[in-house]
Amino acid sequence: MVCLVHxxxxxxxxxxxxxxxxxxxxxxxxAAALHALANLGALLYxxxxxxxxxxxxxxxxxxxxLVIVFERLRRSAARKPSAAAATETxxxxxxx
Numbered sequence: 001m002v003c004l005v006h007x008x009x010x011x012x013x014x015x016x017x018x019x020x021x022x023x024x025x026x027x028x029x030x031a032a033a034l035h036a037l038a039n040l041g042a043l044l045y046x047x048x049x050x051x052x053x054x055x056x057x058x059x060x061x062x063x064x065x066l067v068i069v070f071e072r073l074r075r076s077a078a079r080k081p082s083a084a085a086a087t088e089t090x091x092x093x094x095x096x
Contacts, residue, residue: 001063004063005035005038005063005066008066008067008069008070009031009034009035009066010031011070011073012027012030012031012034012069012070012073013027013028013031014027015027015073015077016028016030016031030069034062034065034066034069037062037065038059038062038063038066040058040062041054041055041056041057041058041059041062042055042059044058
């Protein structure tokens with residue numbers, strides 16, 4: 001789960017970096033906020049403020065939110081035409 005969450009957070013940062021010069025901070029701050037949200041339940045549980053069930057539910061909710069954000073980014077990137085695809089040349093070599 002840790003690898004999945006950090007990979008999605010990295011994708012959010014990279015999407016912010018790739019989109020536009022003014023959006024890099026938004027991507028970074030969004031990923032940092034989602035990371036803090038994912039850790040909040042564990043922190044509150046360690047302090048004895050919430051039960052283990054509530055901690056697990058908060059983790060589930062933060063991962064669900066992260067999946068929704070990641071899926072929106074993925075769909076947005078899939079709709080944009082790639083500049084590399086427009087200039088790509090495919091060559092086939094046939095051995096006879």
